Each structure stands twice: as structure tokens, then as C-alpha cells.
Amino acid sequence: xxxxxxxxxxxxTGPFLFFVALAVIGVIFIxxxxxxxxxxxxxxxxxxxxxxWIAYDVVVGTAFACGGYSLALLVxxxxxxxxxxxxxxxxxxxxxxxxxxxxxIMVDIGRYWQSYNLFLPWYSQVNSxxxxxxxxxxxxxxxLWIEFSxxxxxxxxxxxxxxxxxxxxxxFIALGVLLPTMHQSSLGTLMVISGxxxxxxxxxxxxxxxxxxxxxxxxxAIVIFESVVxxxxxxxxxxxxxxxxxxGIIPWIIGIYLIVxxxxxxxxxxxxxxxxxxxxxxxxxxxxxxxxxxxxxxASPAGRNSPRSLxxxxxxxxxxxxxxxxxxxxxxxxxxxxxxxxxxxxETMITVGIVSIEIAAYMVFVKRxxxxxxxxxx
Amino acid sequence: xxxxxxxxxxxxxxxxxLLAAGESSALMRPPKSMPPEAVGMFYDSTICIGxxxxxxxCKESNKLPAExxxxxxxxxxxxxxxxxxxxGKTYNIIKCYKSGTAENKNQEENGFAFIxxxxxxxxxxxxxxxxxxxxxxxxxxxxxxxxxxDACIGCRYCQVACPFNIPKMEWDNPFPQIRxxxxxxxxxxxxxxxxxxxxxxxxxxxxxxxxxxxxxxxxRLTLKPGQYYDYPVATVNSKxxxxxxxxxxxxxxxxEKEAGGTQFIMLSGVPFDKLGMPSLSDKSDAAxxxxxxxxLYKGMIAPAAVLAGLIFAAYRSTKNDK
Numbered sequence: 001x002x003x004x005x006x007x008x009x010x011x012x013t014g015p016f017l018f019f020v021a022l023a024v025i026g027v028i029f030i031x032x033x034x035x036x037x038x039x040x041x042x043x044x045x046x047x048x049x050x051x052x053w054i055a056y057d058v059v060v061g062t063a064f065a066c067g068g069y070s071l072a073l074l075v076x077x078x079x080x081x082x083x084x085x086x087x088x089x090x091x092x093x094x095x096x097x098x099x100x101x102x103x104x105i106m107v108d109i110g111r112y113w114q115s116y117n118l119f120l121p122w123y124s125q126v127n128s129x130x131x132x133x134x135x136x137x138x139x140x141x142x143x144l145w146i147e148f149s150x151x152x153x154x155x156x157x158x159x160x161x162x163x164x165x166x167x168x169x170x171x172f173i174a175l176g177v178l179l180p181t182m183h184q185s186s187l188g189t190l191m192v193i194s195g196x197x198x199x200x201x202x203x204x205x206x207x208x209x210x211x212x213x214x215x216x217x218x219x220x221a222i223v224i225f226e227s228v229v230x231x232x233x234x235x236x237x238x239x240x241x242x243x244x245x246x247x248g249i250i251p252w253i254i255g256i257y258l259i260v261x262x263x264x265x266x267x268x269x270x271x272x273x274x275x276x277x278x279x280x281x282x283x284x285x286x287x288x289x290x291x292x293x294x295x296x297x298x299a300s301p302a303g304r305n306s307p308r309s310l311x312x313x314x315x316x317x318x319x320x321x322x323x324x325x326x327x328x329x330x331x332x333x334x335x336x337x338x339x340x341x342x343x344x345x346x347e348t349m350i351t352v353g354i355v356s357i358e359i360a361a362y363m364v365f366v367k368r369x370x371x372x373x374x375x376x377x378x
Numbered sequence: 379x380x381x382x383x384x385x386x387x388x389x390x391x392x393x394x395x396l397l398a399a400g401e402s403s404a405l406m407r408p409p410k411s412m413p414p415e416a417v418g419m420f421y422d423s424t425i426c427i428g429x430x431x432x433x434x435x436c437k438e439s440n441k442l443p444a445e446x447x448x449x450x451x452x453x454x455x456x457x458x459x460x461x462x463x464x465x466g467k468t469y470n471i472i473k474c475y476k477s478g479t480a481e482n483k484n485q486e487e488n489g490f491a492f493i494x495x496x497x498x499x500x501x502x503x504x505x506x507x508x509x510x511x512x513x514x515x516x517x518x519x520x521x522x523x524x525x526x527x528d529a530c531i532g533c534r535y536c537q538v539a540c541p542f543n544i545p546k547m548e549w550d551n552p553f554p555q556i557r558x559x560x561x562x563x564x565x566x567x568x569x570x571x572x573x574x575x576x577x578x579x580x581x582x583x584x585x586x587x588x589x590x591x592x593x594x595x596x597x598r599l600t601l602k603p604g605q606y607y608d609y610p611v612a613t614v615n616s617k618x619x620x621x622x623x624x625x626x627x628x629x630x631x632x633x634e635k636e637a638g639g640t641q642f643i644m645l646s647g648v649p650f651d652k653l654g655m656p657s658l659s660d661k662s663d664a665a666x667x668x669x670x671x672x673x674l675y676k677g678m679i680a681p682a683a684v685l686a687g688l689i690f691a692a693y694r695s696t697k698n699d700k
Contacts, residue, residue, distance in 0.1 A: 039549030046465070046546050049534035076695040077688060110532020110547060110554040114511075123511040123529050127668045130535045131510035132675070170696045174688035178681060189670055193504050193539040195637075195663035196656070205405060205670060335543055336656065338463075 004088050004151070005374040007234050007367050015233070016363055019356040026353010029346040030107055038110060042347040047339025048330070052351050055329040057104035059187050060322045061355075062137065063215045065097025067226065068144060069180040070219025074249070076173045083246060085239065085373035088151060089230065090223050092371050095144040096358045102141050104354055105134075129189045136183035143179060146172045151369050185212040191328055199332035200270045201284045206260055207328065213260065217253040218321040220246060221294070224314040228307060230366060239373065244304040250317065254295040261288070283323065283331050290320030405669040409638050409661060410502040416521040416641055417561065418499070418588035419572060420595055423646035423653070424484045424625035425609055426492040426582035428472055430459075432574035436470040436496075439562055439573035443467050466548035469559040470496040470574050475653050484625040484647025491646060493653040494583060496559035496574070497544045499523050500662065502638035507664035508539035513556070521588070521641050522561045530556055541637050541658050576612055580622075586614030588641050595631045595645055598624075638662035 033041045044051050067090035074080050075087055106112050117123040118134050125131055147169070153162040188211025191198050204210075224243050231238040265271040274284045294313035297303035304310065330341065343351075366372050437444070445461040445468060448454065461468040473495060478488035485491075503523050505514045513530035516523050525545075532554060536545045548554035562572040570576065575585035584591070594614050601607055603626040608619035625647045632650045633643035636658045644650070651657055674680060 035552060037548070037550050037552045037554060044547075044549065046537060046549075047543060049537035049547060072692075076692045079691070079695045081695070108533075110534065110556075111527075111530050112532070114528070115531050117511045117529055117531055120511075123513075125509055125512040127507045127664070127671070128510040128535070129667060129671055130508060130533060132671065134510055134533075166696070170692040171689060173692040173696065174685055177688050177692075178685045181684070182675075182681060185674075186671070189667065190535070191538075192670060193508055193663045193667040195504070195541055196658065197538075197541070205666060208670065208674075337654075 003085055003374055004154075004370040004372060006155075006370055007230075007236070007372050009234065009367050011364055011367060013363075016360055019360040019363075022349075022356035023353045023360060026350050026356065029350045029353070032346065033107060033350070038108075041344065041350065043341060043344040044347075045339060045341065047335035048333070048341035050329060051341060051347060052330075052343045053104050053108040053347070055326055056322075057108075057351055057354060058101045059325045059329055061097055061101045061104070062187070063184065063211075063218045063321055063325065064222050064318065065094040065101070066180060066184065066215045066219030067091075067222045068094030068147065068219075069177065069184075070216050071223060072147075072173055072177050073216070074246075076170075077177060083242060086223055086227065086242060086246070088148075088371050088373075089226060089366065090219075091144065091148045092151075092365055093222065093226055093362065095141070095148050096362055098137065098141045098144055100354050100358045102137065104351070105137075107350060107354075129186050129193070133183050133186045133190065136179050136186070140176070140179040140183065143172050143176045147176050151371060155369050180215070181212065184215040185209065187211055188328070191333075194333065197333055197335050198328065199273070199280050199334065200268070201265070201273050201280060202328040202332040204264050204268065206264045209260055210257065210324070213253060213257040214321040214324055217250060217257065218318055220250055220253070221314040221317040221321075224310055225318060228311045228314070230372065234366070234372075236372070238307050240305070240307060243307075243310060247298050247304045247310055247313065250313070251295050251299045254291050254317070258288070258291060258295070280327075280332055283327050287320060287323040287327055290316050290323060294320075405673055406661065406665040407669040407672065409665055412501050412588060412639065412641075413517070413519055413521040415519050416501075416588035417571075417585065418521075418591045418641040418643065419561070419575060419583060419585055420591040420614065421494045421583050421642070421644045422598065422609070423491050423493055423582070423644065423648070424627065425580045425620075425622055426472065426494065427580055428474060428492045429579065430472050431577050431579060432494065432583055433461075433468070433470055433472060434459075435573035435577035436559075436562075437468070439565065440469055442469065464495060464544065464546055464558075466546045466551070466554070466557045468546075469557065470494065473654065475648055477652075486648050486652060489648070491648040491653060492582075493644075493646070493655070494574075495654075496642070497523060497561075498542050498633060498636075498640035498642045499561060500637055500640050502662035502664055504539035504541060504637070504662055504664045504667075505536035505545055507662075507668055508535040510535065514545075517563075520563075520566075522563045523558075524560050524563060525556055525558060527555045532556070539663070541656060541663065571613065578612065581609040581611040581616075581620050584610060584612060584614050584616070590614045591643060592631070592634065595634075595643055598645060599627055599629055599631070601627075603627075635660040638665070 029041050071087050071090045075083050150162055150165050185208035188207040227239055274281050293316040297309050297313045444458040447460050447462055448456050449460055464471055473493050475491045480490040482489045503516055506516050511529045511531055513526045514536055545556045545558045571585040575583045591614050601624045603624055605624050606621050607624050608621050610616040611618045611620055628646050628649055631643055632655055633640040638661055
């Protein structure tokens with residue numbers, strides 16, 4: 001387990017300060033939100049009660065944070081040990097991603113000081129999809145940090161603790177696979193109850209399955225994306241053999257996703273809506289083109305072996321999964337005549353700020369803690 | 379050890395097959411039925427005169443503040459008594475439909491009509507199914523859907539779920555609540571009933587047992603336009619009546635079937651879609667949502683089985699590591 005090493009280097013760099021500045025702006029607006037209420041900083045309304053804080057920070061954000069989940073599925077469940085060096089950076093990104101999603105929820109919910117009611121059995125309401133999502137995500141944040149904790153223990157040279165942790169880790173690894181399977185699908189199920197308010201291109205009982213499959217795919221895509229970005233920015237070698245082998249899984253996942261996606265639409269007789277030339281239809285087409293691009297590129301060995309095409313495929317898949325989620329939560333959502341939603345500046349800056357905190361903290365962690373694989377000449 | 383892994387995959391495949399079984403009705407849980415002593419409200423648009431006394435009574439009874447809006451041709455006249463829609467400050471509203479010259483009441487073309495909007499108190503409420511912390515509850519006896527601010531976390535899933543867009547948020551309050559009509563259930567223990575019905579002068583809004591209201595609505599649909607009818611005032615079984623000329627009804631009771639049925643029903647002389655009422659299926663969306671969840675998570679058996687498989691697999695992999 002000691003194949004990872006701190007990347008080293010200066011903490012305070014130009015990009016780091018850039019993200020800190022964005023974080024400060026975000027925090028100022030968050031303070032404003034707590035003083036004056038949600039309406040003072042957001043364009044949320046009774047028609048569109050959920051905006052980008054839910055659609056992006058939580059729904060897309062946790063899907064971006066599925067790297068740890070997708071890799072655990074591969075390394076520990078399918079027992080493909082060769083991908084092990086990728087696990088730690090992925091886990092770190094997942095832990096940050098989920099923690100920040102949790103933080104966003106505390107900004108978003110109106111009566112945040114009562115959020116512990118979710119954990120009180122006399123209040124919990126088991127028919128609620130939201131309850132399952134909330135409990136699963138809360139528990140998973142904890143599990144992720146436990147999974148990542150050996151990194152701290154190595155850093156602190158706490159050998160005894162590390163041994164115990166490693167011995168018991170299989171339990172948390174198992175939980176770390178079960179919980180995202182549950183809540184990533186349920187994040188899709190959330191929209192089932194909105195009924196006719198969600199356009200038929202997205203309102204389907206298969207939405208939990210689609211959300212889950214796309215989250216797993218996005219998990220592998222984010223691993224590739226982060227490896228390439230940290231290699232470039234930290235001037236390290238890209239782990240190409242590993243990444244190109246990993247990318248071979250992606251076409252299969254996208255293939256299954258598209259079969260379910262289009263099979264469902266054909267069976268329900270709603271596929272025609274995609275070609276009406278309206279906003280919703282066009283967004284559906286764009287969403288699925290973004291899925292097809294990485295499918296085509298990564299189906300060929302040439303596509304898998306070039307860092308550039310690997311990177312663009314990963315980006316395309318991340319955008320595809322994100323757009324699917326934006327469509328299902330915002331673009332395809334219509335509460336009735338008279339309602340409109342587009343995020344306000346301050347609302348957007350809160351999201352940008354939270355993401356910036358995540359990136360800045362990630363930069364500090366990989367430089368100081370043994371996270372990234374030891375390349376020998378780092 | 380391969381066996382456990384295969385088992386896990388079987389379970390995983392099995393649960394996706396369950397989803398793939400298609401046929402939405404297979405996954406829906408059965409619909410809910412009207413509570414035994416359900417109370418309700420019945421609004422007859424044809425005899426509503428748009429006086430908005432119900433709005434005033436509602437605000438007084440629920441201690442809601444006035445809303446400042448602007449009216450007039452150039453939106454230049456400020457007023458305090460004309461909320462434009464339901465909101466965190468307004469539980470009940472009378473809206474007006476106008477067409478062309480708006481000459482005659484209860485007429486679709488060149489006519490006008492009123493509509494009263496507030497919580498429908500669904501038989502199978504999506505908001506109650508959505509709420510993670512039981513802040514929204516349906517009274518098992520009288521069926522009133524109530525809100526408990528001490529439970530609510532402000533996640534607004536009820537707003538996403540409600541097909542009628544009824545629950546409202548206090549967006550300008552740093553300590554907001556969800557607000558909506560609760561049929562004035564705080565007046566029940568004083569022996570009173572919903573304020574909007576008590577003060578309605580024409581009997582357009584009446585209160586009473588849900589089944590009596592439905593019977594009354596069905597009876598009105600048998601009346602002939604132009605004949606006279608004694609409309610009960612305030613409650614369905616009231617002795618106080620108002621004799622009025624019967625208008626031509628649209629032959630449809632809105633709320634009898636919508637979203638699994640509601641405890642607020644309506645009659646109108648103008649089609650309901652014109653009055654802004656959504657056209658909904660006769661099943662609550664909560665039925666499919668709960669059906670999906672409980673198929674996957676019934677007794678937590680499937681998750682527990684999957685977890686067992688995962689623990690074996692993870693144990694095996696990490697053991698090989700060392």
C-alpha cells in the first residue's frame with residue numbers, strides 16, 4: 001500500500017490563489033444567504049424550487065465523485081489489482097466531491113438547523129426517496145474518509161493503527177460500493193414523483209438504472225480526467241498503459257446505457273419527441289451525441305492509446321452524464337406556465353466557490369500527502 | 379471463492395431485471411383510498427362572484443400578512459389586497475379567466491369565470507410521500523394534509539412532487555417555512571371549519587364530509603341550465619340556502635379522480651384547463667415512486683444480500699494484496 005508518495009512542490013501557486021479567490025467570493029454570498037434567505041442570492045422559485053445547487057453541486061457533483069466507487073468495483077470486487085495505483089487519488093477526489101455536495105446541501109436546504117431530523121427515527125419517512133438519498137450520502141461521506149484514512153496514517157507514520165485499518169478495510173470497501181449503488185440510482189428515482197412536470201424524454205421508471213450506469217461510466221471518466229490533469233499540471237508522466245486499459249471498459253458501459261435509454265423510449269413510443277427541433281428535443285440529442293463520441297473513440301485501440309483522445313473521450317462522457325442530469329432536473333422540468341429559471345450570478349458564484357474550495361484542497365493534499373502513485377522520478 | 383462473486387453478480391443482475399420487467403403498473407404500489415371521515419371542500423365556479431372574501435378570511439384566520447403588488451394598465455397602482463398567486467403569504471386565491479370581450483360569466487368564448495386555488499388535500503398526496511422527515515402528514519381520520527415546521531428541513535422536495543404546485547417557500551426569510559392551506563384545521567377544535575367556506579356569501583365554496591360533497595356535485599350536474607336551485611351556503615348540509623339560476627356546467631367533477639383523487643373538488647362552466655388546472659392521470663405519482671423504492675429496498679433484504687457478497691469479494695481482494 002505504500003506505492004504512493006507526496007508529489008511535493010510549492011503550495012501557494014498562481015492557480016491555487018485563483019481558486020482561493022473564487023472560494024472567497026462564494027463564501028461571501030453564502031454568508032449573505034444565511035442572513036437574508038435563499039431568495040436574496042438565488043433565482044429559485046416555488047415553480048423551480050431546485051436549481052443548480054441541487055442539479056450541479058449534488059447530482060452532478062456526486063456523479064463526478066464516483067471515481068472511488070467505480071475503481072473499487074474494479075479493483076476490489078472484480079479483483080483487478082493492477083489498477084490499484086489509481087485508487088488513492090480517485091478516493092481523495094471522491095471524498096472531496098461528496099463532502100462538498102454535503103456542504104452544498106447545507107447551503108440549499110431552508111431549515112438547515114433541523115437537518116439532523118433526517119437521522120431521528122420518529123421523523124424519518126421511509127417512503128421518501130429523499131430520505132434514502134440523504135442517509136446514504138451522509139453515511140458514504142463517512143465511509144469515504146475512512147477509506148482514505150490510511151493516507152493520513154502513513155503520513156503520521158502511525159504503523160499500528162495503519163495495520164488495524166488495513167485489516168478491517170474490506171468492510172468499508174464493501175460499504176463504499178453498496179452505498180453509491182443505492183444512492184446514485186435513487187438520485188434518478190427522485191424525479192419519478194414529479195410526474196408530468198418532467199418531460200417524457202426523461203420521465204421514466206428506468207431513470208434509476210440510467211443514473212446508476214452513467215454514474216459508473218462517469219467514475220471511470222473522472223479517473224482518466226484527473227490522472228491526465230494532475231500529470232500535466234504536476235509535470236509527471238501520464239499512467240498511459242493503465243489508463244488505456246481502463247478506458248476499454250467505458251464503451252461497454254456506454255453501450256449498455258444507450259440500449260436501456262433508447263429501448264425504453266422506443267417501448268414507450270416517446271422517441272419521436274427527440275426530433276421535434278425544440279429546446280428539450282435538441283438537448284436530448286446533444287446529451288446522447290456526447291455519450292456516443294467516447295463510445296466510438298474508445299472502441300478502437302488507437303483511441304485508447306492516445307492520451308489526447310483518451311482525455312477528450314473522458315471529457316465528453318463527463319459532459320454527457322452531466323447534461324443527462326441537468327436535463328432530468330432542470331431543462332426537462334416544467335412546473336407549468338409562468339415559471340422560469342436561470343441561475344443568478346450570486347447563486348452561480350456559490351457553486352463556483354464550493355468547487356474551488358474542493359480543487360484548492362485537492363492541490364494541497366496531493367502535494368503533501370502520499371496520494372499519487374510513485375513514478376520513480378517524480 | 380468464485381462462487382460468492384458469481385452470486386453477487388446474480389443478485390446484481392436480478393435486481394436490474396426486476397427493474398427491466400417493464401409494465402409500470404407492475405411496480406406501482408396499490409392506490410390509497412379516502413380516509414373514513416374525510417372532510418372536504420367543494421368549489422362551484424359558476425356561482426362564485428369573485429368577491430375575494432374567502433381570501434381575506436383565509437389571511438385573518440391563518441394570520442398571514444398582506445402582499446404588496448401592483449395592478450393597472452401600466453402596473454403603476456400599488457395595492458395591498460391583490461396577491462397575484464399563491465405564495466408563502468397566501469394560502470388561498472381567487473383567479474379570473476377572461477376571453478375576448480369577457481361579456482358573459484361561465485362562458486368559454488368572450489366570457490369569464492373564476493377559479494379558487496389552494497391545497498387539494500390529495501387522497502394519495504405526493505408531498506407526503508416525498509417528505510423525508512414526515513413534516514407533511516395526512517391525517518388518517520379526516521385526511522387533512524398538515525405541515526409541521528419542527529420536522530421540516532426545507533429540502534423543498536414537496537414542491538417538486540406536488541402536481542398542483544401548492545406548497546410554497548418563504549424565499550425572503552432566513553428561517554423559512556413551507557406554507558400551504560391546511561383546511562384551517564386549527565379551527566376544527568373550536569367546532570369551526572375552513573374560514574374561506576364560512577365567509578363565502580354565495581355558497582361557491584362549501585365545506586363538509588367528502589362523500590356528501592361529491593354527492594352534491596353529482597346532483598348539480600343533473601340540473602338543467604336556467605332552472606332554479608337552492609345552493610347550500612358555508613357547508614354542504616347547511617339549512618341556509620341561496621336560490622340561484624343554474625348555469626351550464628361542464629360535465630366533469632375536477633378532483634374526483636385527479637392524481638388519485640382529492641378532497642377539494644370543483645365544478646365549472648368553463649373547461650378546467652382554461653382555468654389553469656393541470657390535466658393529470660388518475661393515479662398518484664407517489665404510487666410508482668414508492669413502488670420502485672420498495673421493490674428494491676423491501677426489508678433491506680436486497681441491499682443486505684449485496685453487501686454480504688461485496689464483503690466477501692473485498693475481503694478476498696485485500697487479502698491477496700498483503
